[in-house]
Amino acid sequence: MAPLVRISGLKVAFDGTPVLHGIDLDIGKGEAVGLVGESGSGKSVTWLAALGLLPAKAKVAGSVQLDGRELLGAPGAVLDQVRGRRIAMIFQDPASALNPVLTIRRQLCESLALHRALHGEAARIEALRLLDLVGIPDAARRLSAYPHEFSGGQVQRIMIAMALAGQPDLLIADEPTTALDATIQAQILDLLSAVRREFNMAMVLISHDLGVVAENCDRVCVMYAGRIVERAPATRLFDDPWHPYAQGLIGALPPLDGARRRLQAIPGTVPDPRTLPSGCAFAPRCHHAGDDCHAGVPPLAPSEQERAVACLRPQRLPVELAAE
Amino acid sequence: MTTPQVEVQAISRTYRMRSGLFGRPISVRAVDNLSFSIQKGETLGIVGESGSGKSTTGRMVLGLEPPDQGSVHFDGAPIAAPGTAAWCAQRARMQMIFQDPLGALDRRLAVAAQIREPLDIHNIGTKAERDARVHELLRSVDLNDSHGARYPGALSGGQRQRIVLARALATKPDFLVCDEPVSALDVSIQAQVVNLLIDLQARLGLTMLFISHDLRVIRQISSKVAVMYLGRIVEFGDADDLFARPQHPYTQALVSASPAPGRRSSNRIVLTGDPPNPAARPSGCAFHPRCRHATARCAVEVPQLTAPDPQRQVACHLVAGASSQAQDAA
Numbered sequence: 233m234a235p236l237v238r239i240s241g242l243k244v245a246f247d248g249t250p251v252l253h254g255i256d257l258d259i260g261k262g263e264a265v266g267l268v269g270e271s272g273s274g275k276s277v278t279w280l281a282a283l284g285l286l287p288a289k290a291k292v293a294g295s296v297q298l299d300g301r302e303l304l305g306a307p308g309a310v311l312d313q314v315r316g317r318r319i320a321m322i323f324q325d326p327a328s329a330l331n332p333v334l335t336i337r338r339q340l341c342e343s344l345a346l347h348r349a350l351h352g353e354a355a356r357i358e359a360l361r362l363l364d365l366v367g368i369p370d371a372a373r374r375l376s377a378y379p380h381e382f383s384g385g386q387v388q389r390i391m392i393a394m395a396l397a398g399q400p401d402l403l404i405a406d407e408p409t410t411a412l413d414a415t416i417q418a419q420i421l422d423l424l425s426a427v428r429r430e431f432n433m434a435m436v437l438i439s440h441d442l443g444v445v446a447e448n449c450d451r452v453c454v455m456y457a458g459r460i461v462e463r464a465p466a467t468r469l470f471d472d473p474w475h476p477y478a479q480g481l482i483g484a485l486p487p488l489d490g491a492r493r494r495l496q497a498i499p500g501t502v503p504d505p506r507t508l509p510s511g512c513a514f515a516p517r518c519h520h521a522g523d524d525c526h527a528g529v530p531p532l533a534p535s536e537q538e539r540a541v542a543c544l545r546p547q548r549l550p551v552e553l554a555a556e
Numbered sequence: 557m558t559t560p561q562v563e564v565q566a567i568s569r570t571y572r573m574r575s576g577l578f579g580r581p582i583s584v585r586a587v588d589n590l591s592f593s594i595q596k597g598e599t600l601g602i603v604g605e606s607g608s609g610k611s612t613t614g615r616m617v618l619g620l621e622p623p624d625q626g627s628v629h630f631d632g633a634p635i636a637a638p639g640t641a642a643w644c645a646q647r648a649r650m651q652m653i654f655q656d657p658l659g660a661l662d663r664r665l666a667v668a669a670q671i672r673e674p675l676d677i678h679n680i681g682t683k684a685e686r687d688a689r690v691h692e693l694l695r696s697v698d699l700n701d702s703h704g705a706r707y708p709g710a711l712s713g714g715q716r717q718r719i720v721l722a723r724a725l726a727t728k729p730d731f732l733v734c735d736e737p738v739s740a741l742d743v744s745i746q747a748q749v750v751n752l753l754i755d756l757q758a759r760l761g762l763t764m765l766f767i768s769h770d771l772r773v774i775r776q777i778s779s780k781v782a783v784m785y786l787g788r789i790v791e792f793g794d795a796d797d798l799f800a801r802p803q804h805p806y807t808q809a810l811v812s813a814s815p816a817p818g819r820r821s822s823n824r825i826v827l828t829g830d831p832p833n834p835a836a837r838p839s840g841c842a843f844h845p846r847c848r849h850a851t852a853r854c855a856v857e858v859p860q861l862t863a864p865d866p867q868r869q870v871a872c873h874l875v876a877g878a879s880s881q882a883q884d885a886a
Contacts, residue, residue, distance in 0.1 A: 413769065488814055
C-alpha cells in the first residue's frame with residue numbers, strides 16, 4: 233500500500249548552513265509515528281519544511297509527497313488545500329497559536345469556513361460538536377469565551393478541536409504536552425489517542441520525551457543533528473536500542489521504579505550545525521566510535537523486522553538475549 | 557536526635573491578587589501550614605504541579621520572602637530578617653539555583669567574574685585566594701578556565717547551569733535550594749547535571765531542598781520526598797518507597813501519569829478536571845473534585861497529615877480512616 237506521506241531526501245539549509253541532511257520517512261494511513269531527539273535535531277524543521285512553513289531564506293530540497301502528489305515547491309493554492317485540511321499541526325504553546333481578541337467560536341468557525349465551507353448555523357453546530365468532542369465542559373456557553381479564559385490544558389484541547397475542523401488525514405503534534413502538568417499531559421495524550429481511533433487519523437508525535445513517544449506511537453524515529461539515526465517499532469526500540477545515541481537517551485532517563493542506578497550521561501554536547509564533525513555526527517560523543525566512524529557518514533541501513541540503524545557498530549544484543 | 561539542618565514549622569504565605577482591572581482583591585493562599593525538616597546531608601525532594609506552592613516554599617526557606625505565619629530555623633537558629641547583617645552571614649551558608657540559568661547570569665560579564673562575585677560580597681579570602689577558588693570551582697563542575705573567560709551567551713545550556721552551580725558553591729554553603737534546576741535541559745545534558753549534583757552532594761556533605769515537577773529526577777536525587785497539592789503536603793515519605801507504593805490518590809495519579817518507555821499503560825489513572833487553581837481552593841480536601849475515591853466527608857473536612865506507617869505520612873481521609881480501602885485503591 234502506498235504511504236499517505238512519503239518524504240525522501242529532504243534537506244534544509246539556513247544561510248548556507250545545512251540543518252537537515254536528507255530525511256527519508258514514510259507515514260502510512262492511520263499510523264502513529266514518533267520523532268524523538270534533543271533540541272536542534274531537526275524534528276520540527278522536517279515538518280515545517282514539508283508544509284512550506286519555513287521562512288523564504290531557508291533552502292529546501294528533496295521531495296515530500298502526499299498521496300503521490302508533490303508538495304515541495306507546489307503553488308500556494310495547492311498547499312492551502314493541504315495545510316489544515318489534509319495535514320493539520322498543533323504546537324507546544326497553544327496560547328500563542330490562538331488569537332487573544334477573538335472568541336473561540338469565531339476562530340473555530342473560521343477554520344470550518346476555510347476547510348469545510350461551512351457557514352452560519354451549520355458552522356456553529358459543528359463548532360459546538362468539536363468542542364464537545366475534545367472534552368470542554370459546558371461547550372455551548374464556552375464557545376463565546378476568549379482564549380485567556382481557559383486553562384493551559386483546555387487551550388490545547390481547543391487547538392486539537394481546530395486541527396480536527398478540517399478532518400485531516402494526518403495530525404502533526406509538535407511537543408503538544410511539553411508545557412502542561414503531568415496529570416494534564418495524561419489527559420491530552422488520552423484525548424489524542426481517542427480522536428485518532430475514532431477518525432482513523434495518522435499522527436506524527438514530535439517530542440523530546442521518550443516515555444510519551446513510546447506509549448503513543450507504533451513506530452519511532454530517533455533524530456540526531458539533522459538525520460534519522462534509528463528507526464524501529466516503538467516497543468522494540470525501547471527494549472533493545474541499537475544506535476549508541478538511542479541507548480544513551482534511554483540510559484539518561486532516571487528510572488521510576490526498581491534500584492537506583494547512576495545515570496548514563498552522554499558526554500559532551502550536541503554539535504553546532506555550522507561545525508559538524510566529518511563522518512558520523514555522534515562519533516565525538518560515542519564510546520564505541522572507531523577511526524572509520526570519523527571517515528564517512530553511515531547510511532540508515534535497513535535491517536530485519538522493520539528496523540534501520542545508521543551506525544557502523546550498532547550495539548545489538550546477542551541473538552539469544554534478544555530472543556528473551 | 558541532632559538538630560536538623562533546616563526546620564520548617566507551620567509556614568503559610570498568602571498573596572493578594574485582583575482578577576481584572578476592577579475586580580475585588582482576593583487572597584490566594586500559596587502555601588498553607590507547611591511543616592518539614594531536613595537532616596544534615598539529606599536531600600528533600602518537593603514534587604507538585606504548577607500552583608502547588610513548591611517554589612514559594614523554596615523562597616521562604618531561604619528567607620527571600622518572609623512567611624506570614626510560622627517559622628524557619630536554619631541550624632537551630634531562626635532565619636534573620638532579610639537585609640540585616642545576620643541574614644547576610646546566614647545567606648552565605650545557604651544558596652539557590654533556579655531553572656533558567658541564562659536569566660540567573662549577567663550576559664555582559666565573563667562567567668568567572670560572576671563565580672567570583674559571592675566571594676567579593678562576603679569578603680572571603682585575598683585576591684589570589686579568590687582566583688584560586690574560582691579555578692577550583694570551575695574544575696569541580698567539570699569546566700576549565702577557558703570556559704570561565706567566556707560570556708554566558710557563548711556557553712551551552714548545560715554549561716550555564718554548571719556555572720550557576722559553581723557560583724552557588726563559592727561560599728561553601730551547607731544548604732542548597734534547587735528550583736527546577738534541570739527542567740530546561742535536554743535529557744542527555746540533564747543526566748550530566750543530575751550526576752554532578754549527586755557527586756557534589758556526596759563530596760561536600762550538602763543538605764538540599766530539590767524542587768521539581770519531574771518525578772524521575774526527584775526520585776533519582778532525593779532521600780525523602782514531599783508531594784504538594786495546592787499549598788499543602790499530601791504525602792511524605794522515603795523516595796523509593798513513596799513512588800513504589802503511593803498511598804494518596806493524587807500521588808497515585810501522578811506516578812501513573814508518568815510515561816515510561818517499554819510500558820504501554822492500559823490502566824493509567826487519568827484525572828478528570830482542571831489543574832488546581834489556588835485562587836479558588838475547593839473546600840475540604842483540595843483534591844476531592846478530581847479524586848476517584850472522594851466521599852462526602854472529603855468535601856467538608858480538611859484531612860491532616862497522619863502516619864499510616866512510621867516511614868510515611870499521608871493527608872487523606874481514606875488512608876487515615878481505613879487503610880484497607882486505600883490498599884484497594886492502589
